Amino acid sequence: MKTVTIDAKDMHYTPLNQKVRAAVADGAEEIILNNVLGQRFIGNGVRGNSRIIVNGVPGGDVCMFMSGPTCIVNGNAEHAPGNTMDKGMLVIHGSAGDAVAHGMRGGKVFVRNNIGYRGGIHMKQYEVEARPMLVVGGTAHSFLGEYMAGGLVLVLGIGQEKAMTDRGIGSGIHGGEIIIRGEVDDYLLGVGAKKFEFTEADLERTKPVIESFCEQFGLDPAPFLDTNYTRIAPASSRPFAGKYVWE
């Protein structure tokens, strides 16, 4: 396997990202970035199927517009990892900041621990082949899946008494679904969001995603494979149809 290793210590993000792109263009299958600290835009717009390993804490917008590769972050991430991501997979072995998977339109973002505010904001979907997925191992702060138009957000609540305790879940949601481990208090739902029963059929659909998440983090999927979830989806396809209309 062709591997390229880059020491990112004290390097600005511009030369670092140029090196990553050059390595991808050169056919590298694995690109290892060591001593990453705060460099933004890592893996932005990168195509193909290489594997990018980030050792450290990358700056904002890691894997923005990424289309294909797999990116493993061994550390926490800052704001908007997976921003407008198209294809591929981003795995974060830690927590992440606000607006995770912002505007994501395909691929997978897996976060082992917690995420900040507005995770999955503006996620969208094109039929079945471009269905983005955001899976959070721990919990998420307010406005999860805000203005969501498609895709899947799944919160497992590992190590949490309740998977979600922050308000505004699915605020303005008009497509896609948010699946949360256990019960969700009604007052946590955002405007336009509605709770639905999580059925055996839903579990069948979701099972591969849960298994894929657990595989990445070396977890046993068995404890998660039951119907003890709450499914949150739009109350209607056009929850705000009348909002700016006077009749």
Added chain:
Amino acid sequence: MCGIIGFIDKTKSTMDGSKIKAALSLMNERGSGDGAGYVAYGIYPDYADCYALHVFFDNMVEPKTKVDEILHRWGTVVHQEEIPTVEQPGLKRVHTPWRYFFKPFDDMIGGKVGSEKDIIKHIVMEVNSSINGALIFSSGKNMGVFKASGWPEEVADFYRIEDYEGYIWLAHNRYPTNSPGWWGGAHPFNLLDWSVVHNGEITSYGTNQRYVEGYGYKCTLLTDTEVVAYLFDLLGRQHELPTETVVKALAPPFWDEIDRMPPAEEELHRAIRLTYGSALMNGPFAIVVASNEGIVGFTDRIKLRPLVVGENGDKLYISSEESAMRVLDPEVKNVRTPRAGEPIIGRFNA
């Protein structure tokens, strides 16, 4: 978009400014080169009983004569000097930074002027609102603000920030959006020992400004953050509210959250909102405030700006980005995102 950092060592062990410069510079993307600044506490132990007045003078003749007159009317200048600076290629020296170590006269206290601090507040408001070419931008004891228009490294090198040793540091990298970039508009904003760094906008500025102006504060610095320093002085010093309560007044819980609280807590939060409705701050913000008691960080009620906290033993770090904290301390632990409006408080060990 701006970048902010707060640091406190609860044992009062000091740190020099070189690391805070490196940490702030890591977030250069959050600024535009139009303003950066630092504040450090514990830097003037030789003059710890004096108010350190940092002043921008446009020239050393007329404005300085007028400031000297006011100071001599209210107290004694124990020492004064130009703040040491080193010319930087990219930084245009618009003002001359000067510092006075000042003690108000005891016998001036009386009537509306209830304390030494009231005298200092009065002097700052009078100078900043009435003397052209003079601006007091720092006025606490044993602390000082250092700021200018420029990038974080330039401003740090201009003031030789590595020469200062503080047990509290705040730092700010500015990206001015709807107010001008100038030296007085750079953060931190300060009054007495309150210093404020802020990322965001206070869209309730007009309401907040009218509220503090009723108590003799004058907003003269052409930008919103100034009012936060005055709100802390009014609520925290004059009204003697605990820091947690000040934050609950400025970034209160929503009414429906208050409705779900246990009765005693509900009553308290209802009273705070009703009493301090005009102090409530709207808009997106992440703020760190320092005083001689400690630091507090908090965000707006729906968390429209980033803020992360971390700690390592007696050290507490608050920042816009985790990476900046890791520059200060690669061993930082318990890194987390606080909840919207949650006060993150670091006080000195008793």
